[in-house]
Amino acid sequence: MKHKSLLSVLVAGGILMAGCGDTEKADQDTTPSTQQEAPAAEEVDLTAELTAYKEFALEQMDQFLLETENFVNLFKAGDMEGAKAAYAPARMYFERSEPIAESFGDLDPRIDGRLADIQEEGKGEEEWTGYHKLEYALWEENTTAGYEAIADQLLADAKELHALVQTVEVTPDLMITGAVDLLNEVSTSKITGEEEIYSHTDLYDFKANIEGAEKIFEILRSKLEAKDKELVATLDEKFKAVDDLLAQHVTANGGYISYEELTEENTKALATAVNQLGEPLSQMGIILE
């Protein structure tokens, strides 16, 4: 999860879209840039791209709700193995659409909060809910007993999230910032094994974050090509490099090996590949000018 909500981006995005090329000196104070810039005439038309991304995100959210329901049912039935197997794949739908999924302030920590995040906010363990608490039950406590209410709450929260995302306005900034944020998530928590400290299924989240960023790139591809073909070629190459490395850690049943099985060389190679992808990815904003 992330601490910073993207809500501000969502709200401000419509204003920000305009006026970047305007060199006219506006108010010199420390007023946020969003209020400084006069709306400009030339606005990049990304209507089709924004719609495509919203469709993608809503699909992911549909699947997330279905898979969460499935996971919760298994969990409440006391099916340890079934719940464990369903855990990581269900979360991937959330991780793939994280720029949108995490934009609802309270819901993200309720669904995806880690104990460390909750404690950091000065809250007690009793306020901890969501996937990671059930992860703790399954892998650490080896039981589902006593966690039924948490499971119910997770499903209720997933339903609320599903309802809320229907109304999200996708902006260019949400997409472009979101792609980089997805990679930053990988760099700061997935690559260090801090996301899934009990199940060690970090590579599933890793893969999903990358897929989420790649989807945004794919949607913007033709606009990017019009601006800078070489950047597109570089991004293709760098996404492939990350995907190829991840493919080395796929198990026989199509899942991913435990984070604990990765050597230091493995994580270093993955981290380097992600960083090298992040630099060109952070240039996608060129289409906005």
Add this chain to the structure above:
Amino acid sequence: MTTSNDEKWINKKISRRDMLKLTSIGAAGVAIGASGFGGVMKAMGYDVFEPVADSKTTINKIDFYGRHQSGIITPVQTHIYFASLNVLVTSKQELQELFKKWTPLVVRLMNGELMVDLTTNTRVPTGDTGEAEGLDASNLSITFGVGPSLFEKLGMSHLKPKELEDLPHFPKDQLQEAFTGGDLCIQACADDPQVAFHAVRNLVRAASGKVEIKWSQAGFNSFPATGGTPRNLFAFKDGTVNPSITDAKDLNEVVWVDKGWLKGGSYLVAREIQMHLETWDRTSLKDQEATFGRYRDSGAAFGKTKEFDDFEVEAKDEKGEYIMPDISHVHLARKSGARMLRRSYSYASGVMTNTGAHDAGLLFVSFQKDPAQFTAVQNSLGRMDKMNEYVTHRGSAVFACFPGVQKGSYLGEALFNAL
């Protein structure tokens, strides 16, 4: 959200005049831009430069162009950020393109300018990371070298000078992979630590996907207000017997390579030397001085009174004993007969996790016309050196530093022309 719209930054935007200049760049510039190497560099604006000249108006400025690279006989600055890099490029051509791109960026950094001008698009990260904004050039020097591993990696072993080999194992070496070797090095020295770090950070970022940092070390040197040789963390003056940086004849003998594509360049030896401060600090002054063979306060050799008084290493007292103890550091180093230009910096990098001791010491840097000069000294120190008790060599690297760059040329051109 961006907050970079204040006037200062706005005014730094690339000007119309700059754009006009760009459109008239010569064939060389076009060739660079047309290489298909672009990718992120192009997107970030790194490839839109004409050759950049040394600024005549910048204060505290070291010139980039000249017979030799900066940072070798440049007066020692107070800070270093040294980075050893591995290349990710797989062809000589890509490496050549990288050095062509780096060259004007290096000049801009040494001019104290933003490495890349700001553009009007605030929705992308800036080409220069910005933390040197408001700081002057700070006598920044940037020195590039190539390591032995580079040549095989890129299929140009025939161009590797025979002198360019990993240093041999020396007695008591405890080298760690994390501080050893590298395909390339960037030595950034400046009178401001942030300026030095900014240079390496931005050059590496501009080469994203082409190089990665293998290891790096920050270091510092402090000079007395009255001038003179700086002291290392053992409190002894370090660098007393260096050749004068103004004595061309001496430098030709000691520092500059005089043949092949490296002519006018020099070999850089870097050693990460941990100094065991805790044990040193409980050693009597008398024993400390006997370890060096010099007096701590004056820096004079045993039996002398002034730092630069010459001494006879084999001289004995009336009892027939060496005036300078024969296991002292200076005695053994001098006996080797070899010389080099030392340009070392102290470091303090927190505590050793395994012992709780200071993780501090010396980033030893020396320049010589042949790494064998360093090897001769180190072999002479060998197992005998009383200093061994207080230091552990943890890292080692050797690089061939290119000759200087002439206007219109680029870093390493002589190497690539020899291909």
